[in-house]
Amino acid sequence: MSALLSVKGLEKTFGQVVAARDINVDVPQGQTVGIIGANGAGKTTFVNMITGHLTPSGGTIQFEGRDITGLPSRKIMRLGIARSFQVAQVFPTFSVFENLCAATAIARSGSSVVGAALSRFVSAETSADAETALDQFRMGQFRDALASTLPQGVRKLLDIAMATAGNPRVLLLDEPTSGISLEEKFGLMDVIMGALKARGTTILFVEHDMEIVQRFADRVLAFYDGTVIADGAPAEALGDERVREFITGTLIRSKDGKLAASRASHA
Amino acid sequence: MMTGLRILLGAAILGGLGAAAPFTPLWLISLVTLAMSTGLVVCGLIILWRGGLVPFGQALFFATGAYTVALSGRWFGVTDAFLLIALAVIMAALVAFVVGFLLAQYREIFFAMLSLALSMILYGVLVKSETLGSTDGVNVAQASFFGMKPRGPGYTFALFWLALGMVFLAWVGVSAYLGSIAGQLAGAIRDNEIRVEYLGISVTRLVHLKLTISAALAGAGGALAALSISHVDPQMAYWTTSGGFVFVTILAGAASVPAAFLGALLFEIVRTIAVALLPGGWQLILGSVLLLTILFVPEGLGSLMIRKRATISEKGAA
Numbered sequence: 001m002s003a004l005l006s007v008k009g010l011e012k013t014f015g016q017v018v019a020a021r022d023i024n025v026d027v028p029q030g031q032t033v034g035i036i037g038a039n040g041a042g043k044t045t046f047v048n049m050i051t052g053h054l055t056p057s058g059g060t061i062q063f064e065g066r067d068i069t070g071l072p073s074r075k076i077m078r079l080g081i082a083r084s085f086q087v088a089q090v091f092p093t094f095s096v097f098e099n100l101c102a103a104t105a106i107a108r109s110g111s112s113v114v115g116a117a118l119s120r121f122v123s124a125e126t127s128a129d130a131e132t133a134l135d136q137f138r139m140g141q142f143r144d145a146l147a148s149t150l151p152q153g154v155r156k157l158l159d160i161a162m163a164t165a166g167n168p169r170v171l172l173l174d175e176p177t178s179g180i181s182l183e184e185k186f187g188l189m190d191v192i193m194g195a196l197k198a199r200g201t202t203i204l205f206v207e208h209d210m211e212i213v214q215r216f217a218d219r220v221l222a223f224y225d226g227t228v229i230a231d232g233a234p235a236e237a238l239g240d241e242r243v244r245e246f247i248t249g250t251l252i253r254s255k256d257g258k259l260a261a262s263r264a265s266h267a
Numbered sequence: 268m269m270t271g272l273r274i275l276l277g278a279a280i281l282g283g284l285g286a287a288a289p290f291t292p293l294w295l296i297s298l299v300t301l302a303m304s305t306g307l308v309v310c311g312l313i314i315l316w317r318g319g320l321v322p323f324g325q326a327l328f329f330a331t332g333a334y335t336v337a338l339s340g341r342w343f344g345v346t347d348a349f350l351l352i353a354l355a356v357i358m359a360a361l362v363a364f365v366v367g368f369l370l371a372q373y374r375e376i377f378f379a380m381l382s383l384a385l386s387m388i389l390y391g392v393l394v395k396s397e398t399l400g401s402t403d404g405v406n407v408a409q410a411s412f413f414g415m416k417p418r419g420p421g422y423t424f425a426l427f428w429l430a431l432g433m434v435f436l437a438w439v440g441v442s443a444y445l446g447s448i449a450g451q452l453a454g455a456i457r458d459n460e461i462r463v464e465y466l467g468i469s470v471t472r473l474v475h476l477k478l479t480i481s482a483a484l485a486g487a488g489g490a491l492a493a494l495s496i497s498h499v500d501p502q503m504a505y506w507t508t509s510g511g512f513v514f515v516t517i518l519a520g521a522a523s524v525p526a527a528f529l530g531a532l533l534f535e536i537v538r539t540i541a542v543a544l545l546p547g548g549w550q551l552i553l554g555s556v557l558l559l560t561i562l563f564v565p566e567g568l569g570s571l572m573i574r575k576r577a578t579i580s581e582k583g584a585a
């Protein structure tokens with residue numbers, strides 16, 4: 001099995017609610033996977049299970065051939081799977097630079113608590129890493145701004161830049177462009193993908209905007225009611241009848257029988 | 268991190284205080300020594316405080332340190348002051364390491380109250396146990412210093428110099444810790460635990476570490492207090508003792524380590540004056556001081572001493 005990340009029969013129930021049912025996905029190294037689905041379809045639950053935020057009710061998750069099902073998030077992160085959050089998670093009372101220093105410092109300390117007590121927060125190495133990240137994610141002008149004062153797009157970038165500090169092999173982005181204006185979305189994704197592609201990071205990103213998905217994804221996973229209803233190249237998956245009916249809302253036939261291409265609703 | 272210059276300056280100030288001792292009234296020297304013991308505990312509270320944790324039961328570790336000194340002397344005949352302090356620090360840290368498996372799971376008011384509960388258990392044990400001296404406590408024999416046994420005023424001086432040495436070590440050590448990754452992450456823990464976990468480091472373990480370090484300092488403070496008062500009693504584990512430490516932490520603020528010692532000194536002085544002025548109602552004066560601090564200097568005296576929020580890059584460049 002050459003897949004970097006391999007998910008088999010993944011299930012998650014919350015009482016009566018089935019948030020994930022029989023999800024099977026293999027992701028090879030270097031792929032960029034767009035995850036689509038209406039709100040409540042189970043996208044975040046899927047991300048949460050892979051990153052150890054939630055323990056699956058059933059099924060297995062393998063990373064580099066190793067079973068990581070149910071490991072705590074911190075351990076999964078250390079193995080090389082990082083994530084960003086739907087609501088950007090940064091340290092509001094730190095500046096952008098300090099946020100990046102925190103991330104790079106932890107990555108450099110090997111994540112051990114004793115190591116963290118014995119290494120300096122700001123060293124030549126952590127600052128250099130933080131400056132590199134500032135540059136790669138184009139946040140130079142916000143270097144000394146407090147994270148709590150950042151525009152939404154920059155806060156999202158910071159969240160992602162922090163997630164990549166440990167050079168993860170897999171990065172899961174939960175709605176990186178949510179809350180961002182239409183005009184800024186593409187620019188934001190260009191910066192993110194530019195920074196990540198250079199490192200060969202395998203990316204899974206949750207996205208509602210089908211134009212973005214088409215532009216950036218090599219492959220699309222379509223979620224509906226907790227399960228994957230389509231999986232394939234973007235054109236193929238987005239053309240799937242059930243995807244058009246349940247997710248993109250484009251299954252509106254005009255008189256000449258052609259499909260009306262319309263932007264996906266944000267439900 | 269501290270520059271060599273700052274360390275030299277600190278050493279010079281403490282050295283100067285040490286040199287002034289023979290020209291200072293004994294009661295004042297004892298008062299300062301006692302204040303330094305409180306300052307050591309408060310140094311530890313600063314570490315927790317920065318992470319948003321306020322223990323209402325830090326007297327647990329303070330009393331552990333104090334009783335370790337008293338009982339090591341009584342049961343095993345240990346008299347060397349340095350050894351006694353080392354034992355006290357180790358015992359207090361050990362207790363914190365054990366209770367930390369429980370305490371480090373909690374935050375905010377739950378952390379505060381659980382810490383209080385644990386200290387009250389120790390209090391109860393001390394009061395009930397005849398072998399541990401019950402309510403009368405245990406007398407502490409006069410300590411020796413590398414075989415030397417100063418007596419009379421010489422003993423008071425020796426303890427004072429010992430206190431200055433401990434303050435110096437605590438200052439250098441705690442400053443280094445606060446500049447470390449674990450120290451700097453305190454604010455991050457307070458702000459956003461999820462993010463810290465997802466950077467790959469365990470918040471629970473970080474809290475556990477902070478608690479253990481703070482307990483070691485509280486143990487050192489308790490040991491110094493035991494030597495300086497020559498007596499330990501269950502009151503040292505009582506919640507009012509813990510309350511006093513929190514009081515001084517509010518007074519001093521978490522911004523600077525030297526402020527912990529100045530705050531402790533101010534606290535001792537205010538308390539001494541208050542007791543002299545209003546024997547039955549000194550708490551009234553102490554309470555008013557606390558009220559004024561919270562109203563007018565909410566970030567503590569330390570915030571008056573240092574520039575507001577120097578950015579970390581500047582701190583790091585130093």
Ligand SMILES: Nc1ncnc2c1ncn2[C@@H]1O[C@H](COP(=O)(O)OP(=O)(O)O)[C@@H](O)[C@H]1O
Pocket residue numbers: 014017018019037038039040041042043044045046
């Ligand atoms: N912690 C939880 N407790 C109970 N139900 C949850 C929880 N998290 C998600 N759900 C439910 O699981 C389903 C999938 O949610 P989610 O994965 O957040 O969807 P999406 O990210 O696709 O919008 C929803 O019905 C949601 O209400």
Ligand SMILES: [Mg+2]
Pocket residue numbers: 043044045086
């Ligand atoms: Mg979601």
